[in-house]
Amino acid sequence: MATRSLFHSLRCRLTNNGVVGSNFIRNAESSSGFSKSYNADAAIGGSLVEESEEKDDLKSRIFRLRLPKRSATTVLERWVGEGNQITINELREISKELRRTRRHKHALEVTEWMVQHEELKVSDADYASRIDLISKVFGIDAAERYFEGLHIDAKTTETYTSLLHAYAGSKQTERAEALFKRIIETDSLSFGAITYNEMMTLYMSVGQVEKVPEVIQVLKHKKVSPDIFTYNLWLSSCAATFNIDELRRILEEMRHDASSNEGWVRYINLTSIYINSSRVTNAESTSPVEAEKSISQREWITYDFLMILHTGLGNKVMIDQIWKSLGNTNQKLSSRSYICVLSSYLMLGHLREAEEIIHQWKESKTTEFDASACLRILNAFRDVGLEGVASGFHLLLVYNKCSLENEISS
Template identity: 25%
Template sequence: MWTLRRVSVPLRTRGYNVRTSFVKLARTNCVEEESGITESHGITYGGLLLSNKRFHSEQGASPDFNVWRRGLSSSSTKEDDDLEDGFSELDTPADDENEIGNLLASAAGQSDDDSDEENVEEPHNEVDEVVKEKGEPHRGRVECELFNEILNAPGLSIDVVVDNWLAEGNELTRDEVSHAMLLLRRRKMFGKALQLSEWLESKNQVEFLERDYASRIDLIAKTRSLTKAEAYLETIPESCSREMMYRTLLLNCVGQNNVKKAEEVFSKLKNLDLPVTVFACNQMLLLYKRNDQKKIADVLLLMETENIKPSSLTYSILIDTKGRYRDIDGMDLIVDRMKTDGIEPDIKTQAVLARHYISAGLQDKAEALLKEMEGENLKQDRWRWQILLPLYANLGKVDEVERIWKFCETKPRYDECLVAIEAWGKLNKVDEAENVFETMVKKFKLSSRNSSVLLKVYANHKMITKGKDLIKRMGESGCRIGPPTWNAIVKLYVQAGEVAKADSFLKRAAQQSQMKPIFSTYLSILEQYAKKGDVHNSEKIFYRMKDYHSRATMYQVLLNAYINAKVPAYGIRDRLRADNIKPNKTLANQLIQVDGFRKNPLSGLVD
């Protein structure tokens, strides 16, 4: 397996003179969280990944590089993984679970719907990206008969649905197929999208283009496995761009947090005549940010060696990693370097800066930056509103949130309502959050997406009865649900101390659909079982989480179950080795506590 740290002879023996002015700016520790910076998962044309040159980093490459490595190894006690805060349990009596059963039964095979198609979250897939590059206009709200047919027949296979649709005299055009695939992806119905892709290829209904093959790789990786996606890649005609295919596979490796497979893909790319690009480096930075902070230095050194100019995303990643460790001076230094290189921080990068200023308690600095982000005419720059609302809420600025919401409420848009509900919830203004929700429902109808946001507000404020009433309302309205809604419902049950119900609900939801729950949904249940010292159920949840690729986080929470139960965890070190996980400081301390063969310091004296 090729890695960025072990690829060939040391740089110093090959005569490289490596500059480290960029590397030294980024000396930091880093940690990932669910809301951290991510790169668009679109498939675009352009340069990709590695040339035939190989690289290896040594601590002796330069004094500055040594400092970078020392900075990583001497990290603070902050955990390396993206643990979410758990919900405290309540002694609330359990209500009847029939509403949840009905909700699941009515939504089997379907995902969260988007009530307002013009305002849904922009999807990240190769179809959209290719359309953007070709300069084709956004289709807006356009009916897709094929998609509607698939949506209205959840119990039938795609083969039957499409055959019946064609038998009715409909014409299957590339435009219709592309639109149907786009809408399936928007609703995260990847299983259905894959079936449609397979049917199209088997029936030779449309000529498969590069983007169609890339789409298939992406769908296989999402619904089956990265290994199967890679196997399919090998069957694609040689005339297709390998660059586009491997980019798709690499994105999915990073998206699934699979370090081993991502490095294997990197290894294969080194034999292709493709240049090292900032796109590939950014992907590896994101991957190592979550899993192995020391390797960030290797990627940055590679960029210096190959003279790869950092992009805005590169700087954003480094700014974010600095900010997570409260290294505000270092964060500001990177911003200065960014500007020196001619890249002005965009509003998303400024939002990252503001978030870390707030976390570090630098309210004045955060407020000044937010005023700068407002621009000269905030009332007309509507796109800024949904970025500013949550930041002012984090600052605790009720007046500012109210001021911006007044701009929105005369003609509210879907996403603006969602962030406003969250903002009012953060400010403990539940009544205001409910008012926005009801305004939203009147304009866009009740949906799983907007209900999930309010459910989170209820869970955070321990308003269990209101949360269950909303779940009942969702069921009566026939809402289609998917992983985001599952996450909100699970956390509501967890907050109520009903972890068994949360577990049962999630198991049934996953079984009745073709979708995977969000990682943090499982994690919240695992944390509750671990707190109780329930090793049996903790292991069951842990086993169900294995599809997400093992993380140190999972083992840390699992070992808490053994520690709280005061029982040894035999064979746990072998399991860690099998999953290629190197214990961090927290995990190493836990391993000592659950070691069944550890002797008491006094046992030798007594013997």
């Protein structure tokens, strides 16, 4: 009963201070074609299959195929042969669900049906989807051949970006750089931030973080507006190379960006809290956390910034997944990681989860609980004007008997 009362009190404090709000949804351009699938999606797909077995619509028939060797094309032909109609929107929805559940071969067959029937008006996004699916089913070479074989009118922003995404996903750096050169030299097409984000994501994934600012320079030269993902990659590269002065300059630029909104403000504040609380400095050592495991401070910081990004997006599910993934490794979690996830949950108002992180940290056999770090988190929230969160965190620490040596004033 006491615990329930405590959480009610804390929630009231956070809500009254405007901390708990609706989730910030990723913009449509960034999420439409290239979002990654996770195990949760597979679970959703499983429920769709079970439900579909009691129906006899086109979607249900395709989902009942289950095995990749069975043909979705045959199902489509039989459906039409029975006198039924098929709309392109219906096919797009089926293909989307198949992709979500990683049934790429069947999704590819559905898109193949779409392009083979001229009465269906195929969009640029449909061609882009096919490139992505071909790369997954038949490999990068096949996807490249398909792209090069497209009519000039079908070589659009979407299809170029889809092929670049495929290269980035398979870490084909040279191919990606060659395609990116073609992209920036193409005057007839206009590319948005997502295309540049693909290149920066690739450089981060292969450890060439020093090339991220080069992509930013091209983006600015082309007068392309960065989105929150652009800024996150840029800031992450600065943190990974311990260029904290540049990081703070970028935060100021982001703060004054015309696109700034509630999610951006949350992201900016949390980044400041993380940097100040975890004491990342320009002179930071880049020695491995565990030499035999070759996991460097830079790599841990990159994971931290992924959590910070999803906090800005209001995406608690992804924070949960990232933290669970880190915990499932054989690596020693750093104090920075605890600081990051704890601050993330506090920023979003998830107090039970924040308390659970405190318990995990205190019970850890490899990472000693750092009361002074909690004090820095507390002060950092106050520094960015989130007094309500700081007060709530203070109560949480007191309730869990976290000794701060009388350094926190009530």
